[in-house]
Structures are given as structure tokens and as C-alpha cells.
Amino acid sequence: MGEKIYIFDTTLRDGEQSPGATMNIEEKKRLARQLDRLGVDVIEAGFPAASDGDFEAVREICKVVENAQVAALARASNGDIDRAWESIKGAKYPRIHTFIATSDIHMQHKLGMSREEVIAAVKRSVSRARSYVHNVEFSAEDASRSEWDFLVQVVETAIEAGATTINIPDTVGYAQPQEFADLIRYLKKNVKNIDNAVLSVHCHNDLGLATANTLAAIRAGARQVEVTLCGIGERAGNAALEEVVMALYVRNSYYNVETNIKKELIYPTCRLLSMIIGMPIPAYKAIIGGNAFAHEAGIHQHGVLKNRLTYEIMTPESIGRPPSELVIGKHSGRHAIQQQLEQLGYRLTKEQLDIIFQAVKGLADKKAQIFLEDLEALVLEEIYRIPDKYKLKYLCSVSGNMAIPTATLKIQVDDQEEQISEFGVGPVDAVFNAISKLVGKQPKLLKFSVNAITGGTDAQGEVTVKIEEGGKTAIGRGSDPDIIVASAKAYINALNRLARKEEEKIWARV
Ligand code: KIV
Ligand code: ZN
Numbered sequence: 001m002g003e004k005i006y007i008f009d010t011t012l013r014d015g016e017q018s019p020g021a022t023m024n025i026e027e028k029k030r031l032a033r034q035l036d037r038l039g040v041d042v043i044e045a046g047f048p049a050a051s052d053g054d055f056e057a058v059r060e061i062c063k064v065v066e067n068a069q070v071a072a073l074a075r076a077s078n079g080d081i082d083r084a085w086e087s088i089k090g091a092k093y094p095r096i097h098t099f100i101a102t103s104d105i106h107m108q109h110k111l112g113m114s115r116e117e118v119i120a121a122v123k124r125s126v127s128r129a130r131s132y133v134h135n136v137e138f139s140a141e142d143a144s145r146s147e148w149d150f151l152v153q154v155v156e157t158a159i160e161a162g163a164t165t166i167n168i169p170d171t172v173g174y175a176q177p178q179e180f181a182d183l184i185r186y187l188k189k190n191v192k193n194i195d196n197a198v199l200s201v202h203c204h205n206d207l208g209l210a211t212a213n214t215l216a217a218i219r220a221g222a223r224q225v226e227v228t229l230c231g232i233g234e235r236a237g238n239a240a241l242e243e244v245v246m247a248l249y250v251r252n253s254y255y256n257v258e259t260n261i262k263k264e265l266i267y268p269t270c271r272l273l274s275m276i277i278g279m280p281i282p283a284y285k286a287i288i289g290g291n292a293f294a295h296e297a298g299i300h301q302h303g304v305l306k307n308r309l310t311y312e313i314m315t316p317e318s319i320g321r322p323p324s325e326l327v328i329g330k331h332s333g334r335h336a337i338q339q340q341l342e343q344l345g346y347r348l349t350k351e352q353l354d355i356i357f358q359a360v361k362g363l364a365d366k367k368a369q370i371f372l373e374d375l376e377a378l379v380l381e382e383i384y385r386i387p388d389k390y391k392l393k394y395l396c397s398v399s400g401n402m403a404i405p406t407a408t409l410k411i412q413v414d415d416q417e418e419q420i421s422e423f424g425v426g427p428v429d430a431v432f433n434a435i436s437k438l439v440g441k442q443p444k445l446l447k448f449s450v451n452a453i454t455g456g457t458d459a460q461g462e463v464t465v466k467i468e469e470g471g472k473t474a475i476g477r478g479s480d481p482d483i484i485v486a487s488a489k490a491y492i493n494a495l496n497r498l499a500r501k502e503e504e505k506i507w508a509r510v
Contacts, residue, residue: 002256005248006198006224007241009035010044011273012061013073014202014238015228020447020466020475021277024500025057026384031276032061034345035229036068038269039260040241042095044226047073048087049080055087062091069093069135076100076125085132096129097167099139102146102154115150122154123161130162137165139202144168144175148183152190159193165224166197170213173206173236177216184220200224203239205231210239215247218255229273230281230288242266242287242319250314264320268344271373275380278464278475280451287319322372330364337375344376352383366481367460373453374460377479381489389499390439390492393417397484399427407431409488411438428487435491443467443498450483463490467498474498 012028012035015021023031028045035043043065048055062070070091074080076098088094100111100121107113113121122138129136138158143151155166168187170180184201188194201217201224203210214225231240245261270288274281283290293316303310320343328337334357341348341356348356359378364370394410407430410419420438424430428448436442447466452459461483465476474497478489 002252002258003223005218005257005259006041006200007039007245007259007261008042008044008071008200008202008224008226009040009228009241010202010226010238011035011228011232011241012057013044013046014226014234015232015273016046017234018232018237018277020279020473021232022473022475023276024497025053025060027276028057029060029064030384031273033064033347034265034269034272036065037262037345038265039262040068041260042069042071042224044071044073044097045088049074049083055083058087059090062088062094065091067092069095071095071097071137074098074125074129076121078125078128081125081128081132085129089132093135094133095135095137095165096133097137097139098125098129099141099167099169100125101141101171102151103142104147105145106142119153119157122157126158126161126163134162134164136163137167137200138163139167139169141169142171144170144180144183145172148186149190151183152187155187155191156193159191159197164197165200166194167200167202167224167226168217168222169202169226170204170210171202173204173210175203175209175213177209177212180213181216181220184217184222188221198224200226202226204234205236205238208236210237211243211247214239214244215255218248218257230270230285232273232277232279240286242270246287246314246319249318263318265345266319267316267321271376272345275376275477278466278477280449280462280464288321292316293321328360328370328372328375330361332360340372340375341379344372344379346376346379346383348379348383355382363460363481367458369456369458371453377453377460377462380477381479388492388496389414390435390495392485392488392492394419395431395485395488397427397431399430405430407434407484407488409434409438411435411492413439427484431484431488432491435488435495439495441469441495441498443469443495446473448487450487453479461486463487465490465494467491467494469498472498472502 045058045061046054048058058072072084072088074084084096126138140154199222201222203213227241227244228238229241231237248255281288300311359382391412396408399405405424405427408421420434422434424433449464451462453462460479460481462479463486474494476490476494478486480486
């Protein structure tokens with residue numbers, strides 16, 4: 001057995017800062033439960049001082065996480081640290097994660113602080129965090145652009161003040177693998193109390209090197225890595241959990257380290273995130289993309305047929321990708337459906353399972369084959385859809401090369417049903433015009449995308465829309481074998497989320 005690498009997942013904090021990846025509290029709890037099952041060691045649940053919504057979400061996440069440590073982020077100020085502690089004190093294994101920038105450019109232009117003032121702030125903030133909890137992480141923001149000897153001083157101070165984990169972020173994705181590894185070695189060699197803390201790295205992907213830098217740091221002695229599912233995060237994102245974990249696994253003899261991750265839950269967990277934030281996983285994405293295990297070139301297909309190892313360095317099963325054959329049919333029982341759902345990370349009550357069971361039967365009448373992705377779409381559609389202000393009751397769409405595209409709709413607004421007809425340049429335009437007129441809102445449509453959930457012309461269409469009104473944004477998703485109906489569902493879902501944001505005063509971060 002090699003040494004252990006601690007997996008610190010920051011999907012719910014840094015990942016949520018990814019444009020369009022905002023999640024509500026229920027969605028964050030669902031994802032946190034799944035991350036816990038996946039076996040991550042630390043879940044960074046949020047930045048409680050950022051807003052009341054973030055604070056509440058962290059508190060709620062603490063209640064559902066059973067095994068992982070739960071971390072809350074705080075700037076190096078008493079107010080932030082107190083708020084972080086308030087939010088995580090209910091966790092089984094709480095961690096305060098405090099940070100301050102240490103590069104000259106950040107200290108001068110962002111903080112307006114001298115090196116001496118930053119050192120004093122490190123000492124003060126880590127000590128305050130330690131007055132609440134033993135488990136304290138300190139991050140030197142923009143460490144990769146900091147002067148190395150100053151960084152040595154900062155890290156030494158943080159450990160002296162009681163930090164148990166020291167994180168070295170490549171905040172702007174500037175580092176190069178060899179150089180970053182050298183920095184880690186330099187710290188290990190020159191920080192005199194370095195053995196009293198776990199050394200961690202946190203890499204951004206601006207130059208496409210987040211995973212490479214993370215792995216290079218592990219080779220140089222880092223023992224915690226900060227990652228996100230699918231690599232989502234600020235700007236170009238963070239190091240992807242699935243890439244780092246699978247590199248360590250596939251190249252075990254090279255790295256000789258272990259993680260706690262249950263690899264067969266990697267794919268379902270990434271899918272869950274993708275469904276929650278309404279962003280499809282790109283087909284070309286390493287490990288989890290639709291094409292990651294597809295062999296197109298004849299010569300490759302020939303090799304794989306003879307022996308999979310000719311062109312496959314890992315199996316789809318090892319990350320929990322379902323085989324692409326039919327999994328659910330009209331005659332599948334509740335138990336089979338429940339089992340499949342559990343594998344995908346959904347634990348439903350008996351009543352919820354009944355709803356899905358009926359929905360599967362309904363879908364089986366329209367569609368010849370039902371795949372796991374269809375099942376997943378049904379769960380999101382039927383179970384996790386947020387309580388709706390607007391509900392689609394009826395839709396008739398007319399279009400064609402000799403018809404003016406027209407949509408006739410009936411929508412329930414709170415308790416009242418209303419109907420309307422409208423025209424458009426195409427059927428989706430007609431539907432959106434009708435819905436907008438009926439609900440009395442004209443949001444700007446920022447994104448409209450249609451995906452076939454599975455193959456075949458009877459595949460369910462999965463539509464994602466992003467809208468904006470008055471500076472607030474919302475994402476909506478809808479799926480249906482009819483893409484016009486899926487579009488209407490997605491648009492109404494986004495309007496419902498926008499309405500809910502207005503009620504909760506949760507502002508989307510764009
Ligand atoms: O990228 C970064 O520097 C961060 C820190 C707050 C850890 O996210
Ligand atoms: Zn970051």
C-alpha cells in the first residue's frame with residue numbers, strides 16, 4: 001500500500017463559482033450526500049460569509065454528511081472565521097479553511113498590505129480558527145506567483161499558529177508542472193515545521209494544466225489535492241477529480257499512492273452534477289465524456305476486438321459507466337428500477353419510487369428503449385423539480401414549411417389555469433413567446449441547447465435554457481421525447497427558478 005492522498009472536493013464552493021453552476025440548497029445537499037458516498041475525505045461546502053444563502057447551505061450540508069470532513073472557507077478576518085465556525089459547528093468533522101493572498105501583485109493591488117501585515121494576519125486568523133477547532137487549513141492565495149522565501153515564512157507562521165493543512169494554490173492557473181513540483185519540494189525542504197501539517201495543492205486550469213500540476217505536486221510530496229467534479233470552477237475550472245483519481249489508479253506503479261475514492265461511483269456522481277447544473281458533459285471530456293471509450297478508427301476497433309487492452313487503459317465499468325444496452329423495460333419491476341437509481345446516486349422514498357414507476361410506464365408507451373439516462377431525466381423531472389409557480393398543462397404546436405409556427409398553451413399559474421396562442425419564427429420561438437406573454441415576463445434568453453439524451457430518433461430531447469432578468473439569471477432543464485415540449489418545460493423551469501430566486505433573494509453569480 002502506498003501513502004494516502006486526501007481528496008478535498010471543492011465542487012460546492014470553487015466549483016459553484018463556475019458561471020451558470022449555481023445550485024440551490026436541496027441540490028447542494030443531494031450532491032454532498034453523493035460526494036460522501038464517493039469517498040472524498042473533505043467536502044468544501046461553501047463560503048459562509050459570502051451571503052446568508054451560502055451560510056444556510058453550509059449548515060444544511062453539515063447535517064447530511066456522515067463520513068467526510070466538512071470545510072467552510074473564510075478570509076483572514078475575525079468576522080469571516082466566526083461565521084465559518086457558526087456554519088460548520090454542527091458537522092461531525094468540521095474544518096475551517098482560511099486564506100490570504102501572498103503574491104506581491106495581490107498584496108499591493110488587492111489587499112493594500114505589506115508583507116509584515118500579511119504575516120500578522122496569517123498568525124491572527126489561524127490562531128482564531130484554532131480557538132474553535134483543531135482541524136484548520138490555511139491557503140496562501142496566488143502561491144505560485146509568490147516569492148518563494150516569503151512563502152516559506154508564511155507557511156512556517158501558519159503551522160506555528162496551528163494550521164494542520166497547508167494549501168498551495170495555483171490561483172490563476174499560471175504554474176508549469178516541473179516548476180510547481182519544484183516549489184513543493186522547496187517548501188518541504190525549507191519550511192522547518194513542514195512535517196506538522198499536510199501539504200495540499202489547488203490548481204486552476206487556465207493553461208489546461210490543472211491536472212498535470214496536481215499530479216506533479218503529488219510526485220513532489222503533496223498529500224492533499226483540491227479538485228472538483230468534471231473540473232468545474234472559476235474561469236477555466238479546477239483540476240478534475242475524475243482525472244486526478246484515475247491517473248493515480250491507472251498509473252499506480254508510477255505514483256504509488258492510494259485514495260479512498262470508490263471509482264465505480266465516479267461516473268454517476270459526475271452525471272448527477274451535470275444534471276443538477278444543467279450543463280451536459282462534453283463528449284470529448286477525459287474519463288467521463290460520451291466518446292471517452294468510443295473507438296472510431298477501423299484500426300483501433302480491430303485491435304479492441306482482439307484485445308481491449310490494445311487501445312483501452314481502463315474499462316468503462318471501473319468508473320461506473322453503465323453498459324450501453326437496454327436496462328429498463330416496460331415490464332421492469334420496482335426493485336430493478338430502485339437498484340438502478342441507487343447506482344446513479346438517488347435514494348428515493350416509497351412514494352417517490354411509485355411516481356417514477358408510473359413515469360417509466362408512461363415513457364415506455366412513447367419510446368421503444370429506456371436507458372439509464374432516461375431514468376435519470378425522469379427522476380429530475382418528477383422528483384427534484386422545485387415547487388412550481390408555473391406548470392405546463394397543455395401544449396399544441398403547429399409548424400412546417402407551409403404553416404406559420406403557432407403555439408397554443410395552457411399553464412397553471414399558482415392555482416389558476418390560463419391559456420394563450422402565439423406565433424413565432426419557428427415552433428420553439430412561438431412556444432417561448434406564448435409563455436412569456438402568459439406569465440408577463442420578457443427575460444433575455446442567454447442560452448438554448450438541445451441534446452439527445454440517448455441515441456435514436458425516439459431519444460428523449462434534453463433542453464437547457466438560461467435566462468436573465470433584472471440582473472438575475474436562472475437555468476432551466478426539461479426532457480421529453482418531443483423537443484418542443486422539452487423546450488417548453490425547460491423555459492418554464494427557468495422561470496420557476498427565477499421566481500423562486502426573487503422570493504429567496506438568492507442572486508445568481510455570473
Ligand atoms: O484558487 C484559489 O486560490 C482558491 C483559494 C481560496 C483556495 O480558491
Ligand atoms: Zn480556487
